Amino acid sequence: MSTTRQPSAGPVAPSGRGRPWLLAALAMLCCGWGGNQFTPLLLMYRDLGGYSEVTVDAFLGAYVLGLVPGLLVGGAASDRYGRRPLMIGAVAVSLAASGVLCGGVTGELPIYAGRFLTGIAVGIAMAVGTSWVKELSQAPHDPAADPGAGARRASLALTLGFGLGAGVAGVLAQWGPWPMVTPYLAHLLVTLPALFLLPKAVETRARTAAVRGLWADLKVPAAGHRRFVRVILPMAPWVFGSAGVAYAVTPQLVGDRLGHWSLAYATLLTVLTLGTGALVQPFAKRLDSFSSARGVIVSMVLMACGMAVCAGDAALRSPLLGLCGAVFLGAAYGIGVVSGLLEIQRIVTPDDLAGITGVYYALCYSGFLLPAALAALSPLASYAVMLSVVTALALASLAVIVLSSRRHLPAPAPVPVEVPAD
Numbered sequence: 001m002s003t004t005r006q007p008s009a010g011p012v013a014p015s016g017r018g019r020p021w022l023l024a025a026l027a028m029l030c031c032g033w034g035g036n037q038f039t040p041l042l043l044m045y046r047d048l049g050g051y052s053e054v055t056v057d058a059f060l061g062a063y064v065l066g067l068v069p070g071l072l073v074g075g076a077a078s079d080r081y082g083r084r085p086l087m088i089g090a091v092a093v094s095l096a097a098s099g100v101l102c103g104g105v106t107g108e109l110p111i112y113a114g115r116f117l118t119g120i121a122v123g124i125a126m127a128v129g130t131s132w133v134k135e136l137s138q139a140p141h142d143p144a145a146d147p148g149a150g151a152r153r154a155s156l157a158l159t160l161g162f163g164l165g166a167g168v169a170g171v172l173a174q175w176g177p178w179p180m181v182t183p184y185l186a187h188l189l190v191t192l193p194a195l196f197l198l199p200k201a202v203e204t205r206a207r208t209a210a211v212r213g214l215w216a217d218l219k220v221p222a223a224g225h226r227r228f229v230r231v232i233l234p235m236a237p238w239v240f241g242s243a244g245v246a247y248a249v250t251p252q253l254v255g256d257r258l259g260h261w262s263l264a265y266a267t268l269l270t271v272l273t274l275g276t277g278a279l280v281q282p283f284a285k286r287l288d289s290f291s292s293a294r295g296v297i298v299s300m301v302l303m304a305c306g307m308a309v310c311a312g313d314a315a316l317r318s319p320l321l322g323l324c325g326a327v328f329l330g331a332a333y334g335i336g337v338v339s340g341l342l343e344i345q346r347i348v349t350p351d352d353l354a355g356i357t358g359v360y361y362a363l364c365y366s367g368f369l370l371p372a373a374l375a376a377l378s379p380l381a382s383y384a385v386m387l388s389v390v391t392a393l394a395l396a397s398l399a400v401i402v403l404s405s406r407r408h409l410p411a412p413a414p415v416p417v418e419v420p421a422d
Helices: 021-036 039-047 053-081 083-106 108-136 149-175 182-200 226-257 259-287 294-316 319-346 350-377 383-405
Strands: none
Touching (some): 021 083, 039 053, 039 149, 039 226, 053 083, 053 108, 053 350, 108 350, 149 182, 149 259, 226 259, 226 350, 226 383, 259 294, 294 383, 319 350
């Protein structure tokens, strides 16, 4: 009969000194950069590469194929092998993905492969990086941090990575040389130093030899918690659904009015959406409420408003109205992603954190399929009609959350052991 080896104590940062979470956040930023640098380039691949809309959507699909296993397996693997090795691997895969994407000038295969690798890297960064930053933002590593600091820092790092990646890639593709290569070289230059710095990061989870197999570790009982099912589940797909509508659907609605500026406009929408999301995230903790899911509710109100603006823009095809929609949806994204993280951190133990984080982000990313679904349905109905229906669905989700949030309070979170500073 096999036994479980007691883990040795992992490295611990001196209490109250330095910011050990920064390297973990940097790794998340680099992976987020690589994940979203492709988004504003969709128009470029259609114009310069000659790829059809169906093929470009397939490129996005390859990303999701890598993302889901990265999210679901990465968290469980990091519980067993440690956060740092998994994040080093994620950054290395992100680097490799950009290198492969540079070969996209030769055909479709490198793009499919690069996007698949990018998805794996982002999935691991979301599940493992979020847990790692959260653990490094509490005692004994950062005893002065408030309880919501970890969720805010992790979400902000990822959002900044998404925004910077899209912004830099879009600018280089619009005005730089070799538009199908240069954007990825920028990511390589930023990420390579991070890969060499990561081995110095503080580990928060010692490597263990567990009795059960990794497949058993993939089970996440907390995903069946009533608070998760009735509050988080109705909100999560809207997190990236909002981003997808803001910077994947809107450029197509007004592209014919912008001429050769269409790529720059798509880049602006992406940066504006994610920049707004980053700016509002520090306020998400103030909205958070143990009893009412106030942060989630505010996010969904903004979501419905943003979708309504985009529905109007589909009828009027106004670039300015598209920018307004991006602000609403960016605010909804920023508050929603942080509020969801705060909710799940209240209903799990530390051993379940990485796993439930992976499930949460997988649900969030399911919303990224919304633009593809709208494109598939466009022969049957106009975007104005479809986005009006999407607005109604957002309002229905809001109603479910409001009715459920007070009935199913989360289980009391484990009380952390405070380690006094030296």
